[in-house]
Amino acid sequence: MADALRYTIHQYGTHELQRVGVWDLDVDDRAKYWIVYIHGGAWRDPRITHETFKAIVSHILQSHGEGVRSSIAAFASIDYRLSPHPDFPQDPAGTPPSQYRDAIHPDHLDDVRSAIAFLQSSFGFAGKYVLVGHSAGACLAYQVLAGLSSPSYRPDRRAGDDVEGRKGELKLPGAVFGFEGIYDFTGLNARVDGSYAGFLTAAFGQPEKWDAAAPLKYEGNYGDRFNGIAALGHSPDDELVDAQETEGMVERLRKDEVEVLVVEGLRGKHDEVWQNGDGVANAIMRILALLRKRSIP
Numbered sequence: 425m426a427d428a429l430r431y432t433i434h435q436y437g438t439h440e441l442q443r444v445g446v447w448d449l450d451v452d453d454r455a456k457y458w459i460v461y462i463h464g465g466a467w468r469d470p471r472i473t474h475e476t477f478k479a480i481v482s483h484i485l486q487s488h489g490e491g492v493r494s495s496i497a498a499f500a501s502i503d504y505r506l507s508p509h510p511d512f513p514q515d516p517a518g519t520p521p522s523q524y525r526d527a528i529h530p531d532h533l534d535d536v537r538s539a540i541a542f543l544q545s546s547f548g549f550a551g552k553y554v555l556v557g558h559s560a561g562a563c564l565a566y567q568v569l570a571g572l573s574s575p576s577y578r579p580d581r582r583a584g585d586d587v588e589g590r591k592g593e594l595k596l597p598g599a600v601f602g603f604e605g606i607y608d609f610t611g612l613n614a615r616v617d618g619s620y621a622g623f624l625t626a627a628f629g630q631p632e633k634w635d636a637a638a639p640l641k642y643e644g645n646y647g648d649r650f651n652g653i654a655a656l657g658h659s660p661d662d663e664l665v666d667a668q669e670t671e672g673m674v675e676r677l678r679k680d681e682v683e684v685l686v687v688e689g690l691r692g693k694h695d696e697v698w699q700n701g702d703g704v705a706n707a708i709m710r711i712l713a714l715l716r717k718r719s720i721p
Contacts, residue, residue, distance in 0.1 A: 425481070425482035425483075425485040425486050426447055426478040426481040426482045426485065426499075427478075428485075429447040429448055429449060429481075429485075429499075430447070430448040431445060431446065431447050431448070432445070432446050432448070433445050433446075434446065434542065434546070436535075436538050436539050436542035437535065437538060438522055439505050439521075439522050439523075440522050440523055441503045441504060441505050441506060441525075441535075442503070442504070442505065442535055442538070442539070443474065443503045444474065444500055444501065444502050444503065444539045444542065444543065445474045445475065445477070445500065445501045445503075446498055446499070446500045446543075447478075447481055447498060447499040447500075448498050449492070449493065449496055449497055449498055449499070450493070450496075450497050450498070451497055451498045451547055452497075453497050454497075454548065454549065454552065455552075456494075456495055456496055456497035456552070457495060457496055457497060457549075457552050457553055457554055457598065457712055457715065458496070458497055458498050458499070458500060458543070458547070458549050458552065458553035458554070459484075459496060459498075459499045459500070459553070459554050459556060459708060460499075460500045460501075460502065460540065460543065460553050460554070460555050460556065460597070461474070461477040461480070461499070461500065461501040461502065461556045461557070461558075461561070462501075462502050462504075462536055462555070462556070462557040462558075462561030462562075462564045462565055463476050463477065463501065463502075463503075463557075463558060463560075463561050463698075464557070464558040464559025464560045464561045464562070464604070464695075464698075465506075465559070465560060466559070466560055466623040466627070467506060467507045467527070467532055467560045467623065467626070467627035468506050468507040468508065468509040468525070468623055468626060468627065469506070469509060470506060470509065470512050470525065473503055474501035474502060474503040475501070476501075476698060476699075477499065477501035477698075479698060479699055479700070479701040480698060480701040480704050480705055480708075481499050482701065483700075483701035483702050483704070483705035484496075484499075484705040484708060484709065487702065487705055487706070488705070488709050491709060492709075495709075495712045495716065496712070497549065497552075498547070500543055502535075502536055502539040502540075504527070504531075504532045504535035504536055504539070504564075505525065505527035505531050505532060505535055506525040506527055506532075507525065507526070507527050507528060507532075507623070507626040507627045508525055508526055508626055509525070509626075510622070512525075527627075528626070528627065528628070528629060529627055529628045529629070529633075529637050530572065530573050530637070532560075532564060532627070533564055533567045533568070533572060533573050534573050536564050536565075536567075536568060537568060537573055537594060540555075540568070540594055541594045544594060544595055550595045551595040551596060551597060551598055552598065553597045553598065554597055554598060554599045554600070554601060554708060554711055554712065554715070555568065555597040555599070555600045555601070556600075556601045556602075556603075556704070556708065557600075557601070557602050557603075557605065558602075558603055558604055558605075558697070558698050558704075559604050559605060559606060559664075559665065559694065560606060560627075561602075562602030562603060562604065562605025562606065562607075562656075563602070563605055563606045563607060563638075563639060565600050565601075565602050565605075566600065566602055566605070566607060566639035566673070567637070567639055568596070568600075569596065569600060569639075569646060569649060569650050569654075570639055570642040570644065570646065570649070571644075571649065572636075572637060572639075572642070596649070596650055596652065597652060598652045598653065598715045598718075599652050599653035599654070599655060599711045599714070599715055600650075600652070600653075600654055600655065601655040601656070601657070601687070601707060601708065601711055602655070602656050602657075602670075602673070603656070603657040603658065603659075603687065603690060603697060603698075603704060603707070604657075604658060604659065604662055604664075604665050604690075604694055604697055605656065605658075605665070605669060605670060605673065606665060606669060607638060607639045607640040607669050607670075607672060607673040607676075608638050608639075608640040608641065608669060608672055608673075609624050609628065609634040609635070609637070609638050610631065610634050610635055610638070610641075611640070611668070611669075611672070612665065612666070612668075612669055613631075613634075615666060615668065639673065640669075640672050640673055640676055642676075645680045646676075646677055646680040646682050647680040647681040647682050648680075650682060652683070652715075653683050653684075653685055653711060653714055653715065653718075654677045654682045654683065654684050654685070655684075655685040655686075655687055655707065655711055656670050656673055656674055656677075656684070656685075656686060656687065657670065657686070657687030657688070657690045657703075657704075657707060658670040658690065659690040659691055659692055659693070659694075659696075659697050659703075660691075661691060661692055661693050661696070662693060662694045662697070663693050663694060664693075664694040665694060674686060685710075685711065685714065687703075687707040687710075689703050689706065689707075690703040690704070690707070691703060
């Protein structure tokens, strides 16, 4: 079903992974919402790219018919620079900088922010979007809410200067939906007896730096930054990330007086949730219905 839509790919930076795919339903209709997706893959898996969103897009189109055409302008899926992966090594001497995977926080997040700013500048939808993320992508989505990018972050002119009057700002979404998300790096790693330290260190540096980047440990107040809907979901079948990650983030957001939607009905193992896509599609349509009731501009 996604293949029936007009698909374009856009570069928002010079690295080959600084790209975003767009599936066009009605991009010129500013009254409708964009669905913007951030993939997972532990911040490092080159096999998981923006194209993995196609399964969810197809489920939305197949299962929700006219409700999709009346409420969604387009789907977008973001790629971002990745951290090194021991199973997919690269030779730094022979790999062009535009292909080399050596990202470390906040590189991934700065890329996501630049991609969103690029989309807002190019298509003019401002805050009329739902930001969706799986696993590491869910973490990135909530890092966007917390504004945890680098102090020196500034999108390049093509990727955001037309949108932003001040450094690093962009229009936050009407809703964020994180599923199978990672929000507390220290806590999750402790509960798996330290077995996640490798990819967390590759993405965030030494363990003493983890809490400063973790959405659950954000030192500010989410309610002061965000007045939309914060949705979170977790499959009981997930074999890689436990429910405590989602439960802790729900508690934190409610403490900050953010409107929280706990998504029920997700099924399947960690990657099966997005591969099957049906539960995620249903949740996105429910979030859109809530946004229309709230009449968020």
